[in-house]
Amino acid sequence: MSPSLRCGLNGRHIAGVVLRQYYLMRGSPTRLLPTFAWVAIDIVLWGFITRYLNSLGTPGVNFVPTLLGAVLLWDFFSRVMQGVTTAFFEDVWSRNFLNIFATPLSIAEYVSGLVITSVATSVVGLAAMLLLATGVFGFSFFSYGLMLLPFLLVLFLFGIALGVLASAMVLRLGPASEWLVWPIPALLSPFAGVFYPLSTLPAWMQWVGHLLPPSYVFEGMRAIVAGHGFSAASLLVGLALAIVQIVAAGWCFAAVHRKAVRSGLLARYSAESVS
Amino acid sequence: MTASPAAPAVLAVRGLRKQYGSTLAVDDISFDVAPGQIVGLLGPNGAGKTTTINMILGVLAPSAGRISIEGCDVGTQRAQALARTNFAAVYAPLPGNLTVAQNLKVFGLIYDVTQLDARIETLLERFGLVRFRNTKCGLLSSGEQTRVCLAKAMLNAPRLLLLDEPTASIDPASARDIRRLIRDIATGGDSGILWTSHNMYEVEEVCDHVLIVSRGRVLLSGDPRRLPAEHGVGNLEELFIHVAREPLAFAEHRA
Numbered sequence: 001m002s003p004s005l006r007c008g009l010n011g012r013h014i015a016g017v018v019l020r021q022y023y024l025m026r027g028s029p030t031r032l033l034p035t036f037a038w039v040a041i042d043i044v045l046w047g048f049i050t051r052y053l054n055s056l057g058t059p060g061v062n063f064v065p066t067l068l069g070a071v072l073l074w075d076f077f078s079r080v081m082q083g084v085t086t087a088f089f090e091d092v093w094s095r096n097f098l099n100i101f102a103t104p105l106s107i108a109e110y111v112s113g114l115v116i117t118s119v120a121t122s123v124v125g126l127a128a129m130l131l132l133a134t135g136v137f138g139f140s141f142f143s144y145g146l147m148l149l150p151f152l153l154v155l156f157l158f159g160i161a162l163g164v165l166a167s168a169m170v171l172r173l174g175p176a177s178e179w180l181v182w183p184i185p186a187l188l189s190p191f192a193g194v195f196y197p198l199s200t201l202p203a204w205m206q207w208v209g210h211l212l213p214p215s216y217v218f219e220g221m222r223a224i225v226a227g228h229g230f231s232a233a234s235l236l237v238g239l240a241l242a243i244v245q246i247v248a249a250g251w252c253f254a255a256v257h258r259k260a261v262r263s264g265l266l267a268r269y270s271a272e273s274v275s
Numbered sequence: 276m277t278a279s280p281a282a283p284a285v286l287a288v289r290g291l292r293k294q295y296g297s298t299l300a301v302d303d304i305s306f307d308v309a310p311g312q313i314v315g316l317l318g319p320n321g322a323g324k325t326t327t328i329n330m331i332l333g334v335l336a337p338s339a340g341r342i343s344i345e346g347c348d349v350g351t352q353r354a355q356a357l358a359r360t361n362f363a364a365v366y367a368p369l370p371g372n373l374t375v376a377q378n379l380k381v382f383g384l385i386y387d388v389t390q391l392d393a394r395i396e397t398l399l400e401r402f403g404l405v406r407f408r409n410t411k412c413g414l415l416s417s418g419e420q421t422r423v424c425l426a427k428a429m430l431n432a433p434r435l436l437l438l439d440e441p442t443a444s445i446d447p448a449s450a451r452d453i454r455r456l457i458r459d460i461a462t463g464g465d466s467g468i469l470w471t472s473h474n475m476y477e478v479e480e481v482c483d484h485v486l487i488v489s490r491g492r493v494l495l496s497g498d499p500r501r502l503p504a505e506h507g508v509g510n511l512e513e514l515f516i517h518v519a520r521e522p523l524a525f526a527e528h529r530a
Contacts, residue, residue, distance in 0.1 A: 012387050015384050020377075096369075098364070098366075099382070
């Protein structure tokens with residue numbers, strides 16, 4: 001019998017989804033390269049910018065942990081999100097929905113497979129970024145102390161939530177809406193206070209920022225680097241928000257799938273409309 | 276006909292209906308497929324054949340009616356029902372960027388096939404795909420891709436096999452090989468097969484029973500070798516053309 005997990009998920013079903021992504025990665029350098037190339041370019045660019053700013057600034061002020069660290073953490077979040085969406089797009093690009101969804105595979109198993117794929121690709125990206133930032137620009141992740149792990153956890157959960165939500169959007173709106181997904185991290189970054197405190201923003205943007213779990217991470221990161229006290233309770237709010245959002249995103253994907261089955265959209269997906 | 280009349284149906288469809296706005300795509304269709312039986316679902320383009328197959332596969336929800344596969348309701352016991360089912364359709368090729376062996380491995384896991392590697396070897400042999408094992412599916416000819424889809428469809432030794440125009444757009448020699456393979460599947464085990472095709476000669480050759488649908492309704496059903504004579508025409512193709520051109524006459528006859 002199959003190894004069913006306690007929560008009712010079938011491990012072999014999930015392994016099938018993950019194995020497909022592994023085969024695609026292994027056989028295609030064009031898929032493998034972006035997992036670390038773009039983030040490496042970002043680190044190099046911001047590494048030199050911080051080095052330049054350090055040369056202009058007051059002695060003793062170090063931009064590396066604030067600016068380069070922020071870029072690194074934000075890129076990690078982006079990679080997690082795109083890890084989920086790109087794995088989903090593989091089924092869109094190869095028009096594979098009928099083959100995938102007319103099987104015993106459940107939606108929870110399918111989404112779990114996408115998430116595991118994203119974990120693998122984002123870890124590769126994180127390793128590449130750390131290697132460059134540490135080796136070339138003297139960045140130390142450990143300057144954030146023990147808070148590093150919850151920072152990464154919150155960003156990871158929010159990346160998964162946003163990736164699942166973006167996949168639901170593409171499932172609902174059709175293949176062409178893929179182009180709405182790529183700019184999402186850039187669209188959110190001004191609200192999340194990646195490079196500046198939320199207090200810099202006008203009030204309405206601050207309200208949006210408070211709904212985004214990464215804003216708690218970046219506020220905390222700046223407080224630690226500045227040597228100020230950091231409220232763990234504040235980060236817990238970010239963590240709670242990320243958990244709620246991941247549940248909401250999963251519910252949203254399942255609801256969109258149910259509607260697509262009712263309306264006929266899933267069976268005629270490439271038409272982008274059933275109207 | 277190879278099916279045992281006493282055997283419980285592999286597929287039972289009752290009062291199936293699908294409505295899009297004011298359009299009725301499928302209107303109160305009922306039929307059974309018995310183990311070892313090949314049932315042809317025939318009809319002109321837009322008759323509702325693929326809509327019916329999509330509902331059996333659980334990717335389209337019916338507006339009304341019930342579908343059960345070996346007693347499992349597709350609406351409420353989806354995973355159990357689809358674990359007993361598989362399909363091959365001309366419009367659903369396997370991902371072209373994976374090799375034949377990779378596709379079979381991936382779908383074998385998704386269908387939870389035990390002793391998967393051995394099963395894949397058996398199917399590669401059976402469908403003449405051994406030399407294409409490491410070839411990407413997108414590089415294969417139409418006939419070869421059809422054979423890969425059939426191999427995928429046989430991975431879980433399904434009790435119900437759905438074939439939507441499996442021989443469309445392939446040459447007559449390859450089509451004959453595929454018909455033989457499918458015939459062997461039905462006679463060699465307990466699988467029931469639902470087959471759609473526009474080639475009436477192959478339907479007469481392969482199917483034990485046919486349903487002719489038009490405008491979402493089953494207008495005629497019976498033995499494909501006897502139906503034409505029962506309706507005063509020479510062969511199944513002539514009968515099909517009559518039904519396609521004058522569905523209302525047959526609908527009145529049915530009523």
